[in-house]
Amino acid sequence: MNAARPAEQVLWWLAAIPATMVIIVGFGFPLVQSLVASFTRDGVLTLANYELVYRLYRQDVVYTVLVAAAGLVLTFGIGIPLSGYLRLHHSQTAEFLLKVPLFVPFVVVGHAMRIFLAPRGTLLIFLHALGLVSQDTTLAISEGWLGLSIALAWKHLALVVLLLMGAFRGVGEEYLEAARGFGAGTLRQIWAVMVPMAAPSIGLAVVLSLTSMLASFSIPLMMTKGSGPQMLMIDLYHRYGLHGDFGTASAIGVVSYLLAAGAAYYYLKGVVRQ
């Protein structure tokens, strides 16, 4: 076998050090520091930061989970039937269009959606031009949960459809044929055959989207302007940037780690399996 000679093994190890150091210095160490900072204030061990998080931000924790949940429902409510339909009826145009949001950076999505969903934004302008709304109409979703979840779903749908189509293509044609033989239509083939058979991949896609939505920062930052409930990452940014309160900011961070941790566990497990 082609096992490397000991001297070469040392060489490969040495070559791997710089990249490893970057992750440790740029991510691992800061991660540990934020954990420590969340339990300290003025150099003393305390839970004061968490008390403040509970007092000021407990509603925002709920809000963040709800926005992410709404985003998930939208993404998969559209993504599953769409991917299933495209598995059965291939359409190059539709697949190309669906890939576009993958290539649009998060910040740009935030800005585009802010303009699109504003009280008198471009969506309303288009609807008015089509004669669907009157001149007095205003749209009040751009800063709320609905606008946020629409923007998050718009960005995430592309990746989800890509993952789901890959999984659905893995479902053998013979199973679908059998279902068709029993008279199953498109929807029936999706729900009764593709979804159960691709369940692990769907689970992974759900977890990937959920962690990303819970920790979303640039989209809400571009879309919201400060009043009402906020996403946790916005609270963290203000706590850190405006108040210079690194301890409380870190405690918010730890809450977000915990929210993501359960999901990340399955994410890592899924990736390892692949």
Add this chain to the structure above:
Amino acid sequence: MNATVPPAAHQRDRPRGLLALVLRAALVAVLLAAVVGPLAGLVLWSVAERWHWPALLPQQVGLKYWARITQGDLLAALTRGVAIASVTTVVALVAAIPVSYGAARARLPLGPVLLMLFLLPQAFPQLPVFASAAVLFYRWNLAGTYAGVVLIHLVGGLVYAVWTMTAVFRAIGEDIEEAAINLGASVTRTFFRISLPLALPGVVASSILVFIYSLDEFTGTLLVGAPYVTTLPVYMYTASLGYELQIASVTALVLMVPGVLLLVLMERFLRAEYLAFFGRL
């Protein structure tokens, strides 16, 4: 796909042919509106010098705001971003290759553990960690410097580089390497003469991913680079804070150019597994 469907199935489908065709056309139309709609708003705002509700098109259209690309702070942010992305890409690629190759060939003991380490920045919320990194960088005089921004971009960039290139090296047949080794070449020589040349297309794809990641990176740049190192995404955020919707829209469209170019050009060449990484930008 249809080739595998027996004729009987087609026969049964036929009565629903028209309905299916209408459904399909409707689907493409809805998708087109949903995908292009928000982006069309950007284009309109980028040329709107005066636009009052409820007109479909701006009353006064011009390239006044587009002219900003050729001058001043927008151009500076663009060139700065390109410079940072270039350095980040080269460093990330060179640093990632030994890790990826080692992990792909199980030549590094603890390779799988190392790979997991390179997943960490994707598995955890980035903002709290980058805020913490900014505190550290401030202490080390790296805050507000190019070196600091490149370092924070490397964290995310390495994730893309290591994982895509591990997939690339895994895809190269091991037997051809074993042939070289059996003929007396060392592992290192085999790598440089056989594996790396074979992996070149994948390395190119990987470097494009890292380059675009760095160009679009917002969170880390905002926290570590402020206030001296402004790249385009941060510039766009500042413009949008000041309600300069036109400037922000021009910037947004400029930011989309590399990605859209890549989508159009590489539609045929880019394999789905690389594509999946784009979703994490």
